[in-house]
Amino acid sequence: MNIPSGGVRTRRTAAPLALVAAFTLLASACGAGSSAEDGVVELRFSWWGADDRHSNMQQVIEIFEAENPDVRISPDYTDWGSYWDRLATSTAANDAPDIMMQEERYLREYGDRGALADLNEFSDELDLSKIDPLIADSGDLDGQTYGVASGVNVYAVLADPEAFAEAGVEMPDDTTWTWDDYVEIAAQISEATDGEVVGTQSMSYNESGFQIFARQHGENLYDEDGELAFSTETLAEWFRITEDLLESGGQPGASQSVEIEAGGPDQSVLATNTGAMAHFWSNQLGGLTASSDRDLELLRYPGENENERTGMYFKPAMFYSVSAGTDHPQEAARFVDFMLNDNQAAELILADLGLPANIDVRAHILSSLPEADERSAIFLSDVEGDIVDGNPPPPIGAGEVVEITKRVSDELAFGNITPEEAAEQFIAEVESATGSQ
Numbered sequence: 317m318n319i320p321s322g323g324v325r326t327r328r329t330a331a332p333l334a335l336v337a338a339f340t341l342l343a344s345a346c347g348a349g350s351s352a353e354d355g356v357v358e359l360r361f362s363w364w365g366a367d368d369r370h371s372n373m374q375q376v377i378e379i380f381e382a383e384n385p386d387v388r389i390s391p392d393y394t395d396w397g398s399y400w401d402r403l404a405t406s407t408a409a410n411d412a413p414d415i416m417m418q419e420e421r422y423l424r425e426y427g428d429r430g431a432l433a434d435l436n437e438f439s440d441e442l443d444l445s446k447i448d449p450l451i452a453d454s455g456d457l458d459g460q461t462y463g464v465a466s467g468v469n470v471y472a473v474l475a476d477p478e479a480f481a482e483a484g485v486e487m488p489d490d491t492t493w494t495w496d497d498y499v500e501i502a503a504q505i506s507e508a509t510d511g512e513v514v515g516t517q518s519m520s521y522n523e524s525g526f527q528i529f530a531r532q533h534g535e536n537l538y539d540e541d542g543e544l545a546f547s548t549e550t551l552a553e554w555f556r557i558t559e560d561l562l563e564s565g566g567q568p569g570a571s572q573s574v575e576i577e578a579g580g581p582d583q584s585v586l587a588t589n590t591g592a593m594a595h596f597w598s599n600q601l602g603g604l605t606a607s608s609d610r611d612l613e614l615l616r617y618p619g620e621n622e623n624e625r626t627g628m629y630f631k632p633a634m635f636y637s638v639s640a641g642t643d644h645p646q647e648a649a650r651f652v653d654f655m656l657n658d659n660q661a662a663e664l665i666l667a668d669l670g671l672p673a674n675i676d677v678r679a680h681i682l683s684s685l686p687e688a689d690e691r692s693a694i695f696l697s698d699v700e701g702d703i704v705d706g707n708p709p710p711p712i713g714a715g716e717v718v719e720i721t722k723r724v725s726d727e728l729a730f731g732n733i734t735p736e737e738a739a740e741q742f743i744a745e746v747e748s749a750t751g752s753q
Contacts, residue, residue, distance in 0.1 A: 326494045327738075338568045348600030355386060357576060357644045359651065362392040362406075362413035364399040369668055380654050387647050400715075407431055414642040417649055418635040421714040423455060424542060426637070427462035428558050428712065433638040434460040438649035443657055449632040464656065466480075467670020470595040470630055470696055471524045473615040474604060479592035490615040495557055502566030505592045506713040515566040517585045517594035518573040520725040522556045524631070525595050527707070528617050529554050531627035539636045542711025543752045544689045555728055555735035562729060570729035577722065582607055598695060599633065599670055602688035612688075614695040616702075625661055626702045633670025657741040714749040720745045 328682055363373060370393050377389045390414055394402055399424065406412050407426075418426065426432050435455075444452065444461075448468060455463030473490075481489050483505040488497060502515025519525045527537040530546040539545040561567040568576060568585070576583055581600060585591020587607035596604065596612060603614050620626045637654060638648045655661055662677045667689040672678040682693055710717075720742060728738045746752070 321487050329443055344346055356388050357386060357647045358388045358390055359414040359642070359644060359648055360390045360392050361651065362399075362403065363414040363417040363746075364394060364396045365668075365716065366395075372664045372668065375664050379658075379660050379664075380651060384647075384654075385623060386651065387651065389651060403638045410728075412639040412641055414639055414648045416637050416639065417466075418455075418637045419636070420454070420632060421710050421717075423635060423637070424709045424714075425712045427457045427460070427709075431640055432462040433640045433642070433645055433648075434462065435638065436461050438646060441646050441649040442653045446657065447678050448630065448673055448675050448678075449631050450700070450703055450706050451673060454455065454632045455635050455709070456605055456708060460501050463632075463637045464652065465632030465635055465670070465673040466655070467599075467616070467633040467667070468630045468696065469599045469633050469670050470616070470628060470699060471522075471528060471595065472598055472628070472657070472695070473617060474596050474601065475593050475613050475615050476586055476589070476591070476608065476610055477613060478610050479513050479589070480505065483513060483592065485592075487613075488615065490618075492621060493618050494622050495619045499557060499560050499564065499566060502561055502593065503564035506565045506567075511565060512590070514568050514585055514591045515593060515696065516561065516562075517576060517591055518558065518567050518729070520555065520728070521573075521577050521722055522595060523721045524703065525617075526551065528627035528629070529619070530615075531629065531704075532623050532625065533627075534623070534625060536707065538708060538714075538752075540708045542708075542750065544722055544743060544746065545733075548736075548743060550633055551742060552735045555738045557682035558725070558728060570726065570731075571731055574726060578586075578687050586612060597631070599667055599689070601692050602686055605688045609658050614692065616699060620702065625704055628699055629703055629706055630700075631707075632673070636718040667692065704720070711750040711752055716749040717746055720749065 372623055373393065374391060377391060381388060403416065412431065444464060447464065451465045451468055455461055476488065477487055485504050485508060486500060488501060505513060505515035523537060530536055530550055533550050535546040535550055537546060562569065567573065576585065581587060581596065581604060584594050584604065586594050586604050589608055589610070601612060601614060617628055620628060636652045638645060638652065642648050657674055657677065659677060659680050662681045663684060664671050666681055666685055671693050672681065678693070684689065685693060724738050724742045725731045728735065733741065
């Protein structure tokens with residue numbers, strides 16, 4: 317599945333009913349619950365993550381407060397699984413956090429309904445001039461900037477050179493390999509090891525992989541209006557690759573794939589040394605390298621040179637947004653500016669929120685990154701010149717696409733539907749979830 321970009325490893329779909337309730341009451345909102353006492357403005361900052369992120373954020377807040385004694389930041393954090401229910405509930409109660417993390421699947425939902433401030437209004441406090449051009453507009457909707465990316469990731473194939481060597485199969489040249497090469501290599505590895513090491517993990521659980529495939533064909537998952545922007549034929553072709561891998565033994569069978577997917581990255585074929593390739597975000601290289609105790613490598617997606625354009629893209633790891641109802645928007649924007657542009661903050665956060673979106677800050681911390689994160693940064697630099705553009709924010713309801721993708725993939729793997737039927741089912745369910753046509 318598509319792990320939330322900060323590396324959190326739990327699954328969640330959208331909470332449309334909670335959000336409907338939240339935004340029904342939003343019209344009467346008049347403030348985000350911030351207050352000023354003795355000349356000090358208090359702002360609430362909400363984020364999700366694990367304990368190490370919480371600890372780092374606390375230190376970042378302390379540095380900001382020391383340099384901005386007129387502002388106090390109240391931390392409000394939880395795990396990914398609880399974050400969106402809490403955010404919807406607080407918004408409904410006219411108590412939204414002044415500054416919040418957003419994720420691309422939900423940005424349009426909050427932005428379209430007036431819950432987020434237009435960051436363009438705070439140009440005196442918030443400098444966006446150094447943001448990587450490939451993601452600089454990723455938080456824009458209808459001419460307004462509802463979020464600014466904290467950092468960048470890229471979806472890629474992670475490979476285990478040791479598994480390739482054990483199978484006697486050469487590592488591919490990722491600047492030229494095709495989808496046919498990918499299927500053949502995976503089958504060769506499985507055959508050479510009698511299935512003890514599979515060639516690759518199922519790639520069909522993550523819609524991000526198909527998004528690259530669609531872009532390679534001059535299409536996209538969604539367009540600027542949030543409508544589906546690919547053909548049924550292209551999606552069927554994508555599912556046929558999985559069918560080929562199943563038939564050749566290049567990937568695990570249906571039941572085993574279900575178990576692997578449910579186990580998250582820690583139970584992936586790479587982490588357990590039972591496979592040679594899998595598809596993950598670049599910021600997961602460090603965790604998977606540690607789990608596998610092997611030096612994994614990042615590879616470009618197959619097929620990047622098969623058609624007229626490449627498909628890989630930079631994804632905003634997550635967004636910083638400011639509540640439309642905050643009583644202190646300038647101070648909130650000042651804190652976002654600190655998170656984006658201050659080297660001290662970056663030295664603590666490093667690549668936890670993606671490689672910094674500010675290109676100067678990214679260069680500043682490069683030598684301080686753990687070895688795997690440094691290799692991720694080099695990989696992003698290597699592929700940057702081949703990336704054509706970014707993607708618009710997904711439509712409202714896109715959070716449900718994770719589960720739709722999983723369900724359709726399982727039906728295909730168990731042989732209940734054909735690739736053509738899988739494509740038709742996916743399109744019908746996504747259109748229903750997102751209201752697209």
